[in-house]
Amino acid sequence: MLLGELGVFASYAFAPLSLIVPLGAVSVIASAIIGIIFIKEKWKPKDFLRRYVLSFVGCGLAIVGTYLLVTFAPNSxxxxxxxxxxxxxxxxxxxxxxxxxxxxxxxxxxxxxxxxxxxxxxxxxxxxxxxxxxxxxxxxxxxxxxxxxxxxxxxxxxxxxxxxxxxxxxxxxxxxxxxxxxxxxxxxxxxxxxxxxxxxxxxxxxxxxxxDFIGEDVLHICMFALGCLIAFVGVFLITRNRKKAVPFEPYISMDAMPDEGAG
Structure with missing residues (x-):
């Protein structure tokens, strides 16, 4: 994580901010794929369509959106x-x-x-x-x-x-x-x-x-905005289909329990 953040920090010196910021979608795609491979969550057949197919669709949309971002991002x-x-x-x-x-x-x-x-x-x-x-x-x-x-x-x-x-x-x-x-x-x-x-x-x-967008034509700006929108939809589909974490239940000691024998 430290190396990754250092890489992101360094990248700001070499490219327009409007290009680097939306590329955060790449980390969402990577975490979704790595999570499926390494965590190996158990799933029921009835959950396959709702969770995994939509997640793969989300990854696909995020990749398309990222491609448009890189292609039509400001060059200056x-x-x-x-x-x-x-x-x-x-x-x-x-x-x-x-x-x-x-x-x-x-x-x-x-x-x-x-x-x-x-x-x-x-x-x-x-x-x-x-x-x-x-x-x-x-x-x-x-x-x-x-x-x-x-x-x-x-x-x-x-x-x-x-x-x-x-x-x-x-x-x-x-x-x-x-x-x-x-x-x-x-x-x-x-x-x-x-x-x-x-x-x-x-x-x-x-x-x-x-x-960042000074000197850019209308077509490039519109395609860049479209890439952002597609990436947003992709990230939304990826994240909404993840399992929710089990709520944390604090440990309660026996001393803290109410005395059942008390009047």
Whole structure:
């Protein structure tokens, strides 16, 4: 897992954010296939159509969607220099986007904390909003590190450390909300809904911050959107057909049991 995450981190330095984020569908496909091969779940014949056929259809759709994503994804990719990142950070489209995101995040957080709105969409929207900032900052940090390794030092720019702090902070709070969601909802539901929401908002943030789709024609944008939609459906079919985990039942000691002889 550590090697995989390091690979994902490095990939942000070499490709547009709008291409890398949706490719998370590949991990869902891989986990479904590996799980069938190695876990070897027992299944009844009547469950075959409902669970396994739909899962294979989901894998097929996710593969088709991934192919369209790779084929029609933005090709432009600028160097992550301190000057470029600072320019994007203070651009009015991104500042407007940040204002809308902060207002939406505070509104959702208010309902979640004060109104006890524990709906999965509310929680995963909070995760997705934080995640969009995580991927934006990860790409900046990874790009600046790669340029520094190549001999173009970027670590003397204050924006590098600002991005590092934002990356760590948003990742930590994102994990906190995910942990809370996992205590209330099934992991397969979290995986499908979280992937769809996080991917959509992250692509939007990347398109605004890094201008990924500038210069792309309408056909490429539409086919890219279609690839995302097909991948979303595929991931949904894969995750919804997984077995639900057995609820955890805490151990109760004999000392904690009520005394039957008590009046």
């Amino acid at each position: 990719h600028e160097k992550m220099t301190g000057e470029n990142i600072t320019k994007h950070l203070v651009s009015w489209p991104f500042l407007l986007y940040m204002l809308v995101e902060i207002i939406l995040f505070c509104w959702l957080l208010y309902f979640y904390k004060e109104k006890n709105a524990n709906n999965i969409v509310v929680i995963l929207l909070l995760v997705a909003l934080l995640g969009s900032m995580t991927v934006v900052t990860v790409k900046a940090v990874a790009g600046m590190l790669v340029l520094s390794i190549q001999g173009h030092l970027q670590l003397d720019y204050p924006i590098f450390y600002v991005m590092c702090v934002c990356m760590v902070a948003t990742a930590v709070y994102q994990a906190t909300f995910l942990s809370q969601a996992s205590q209330m909802y099934d992991s397969s539901l979290i995986a499908s809904v979280g992937y769809i929401l996080s991917t959509t908002i992250a692509i939007t943030a990347g398109a605004i911050f890094y201008l």
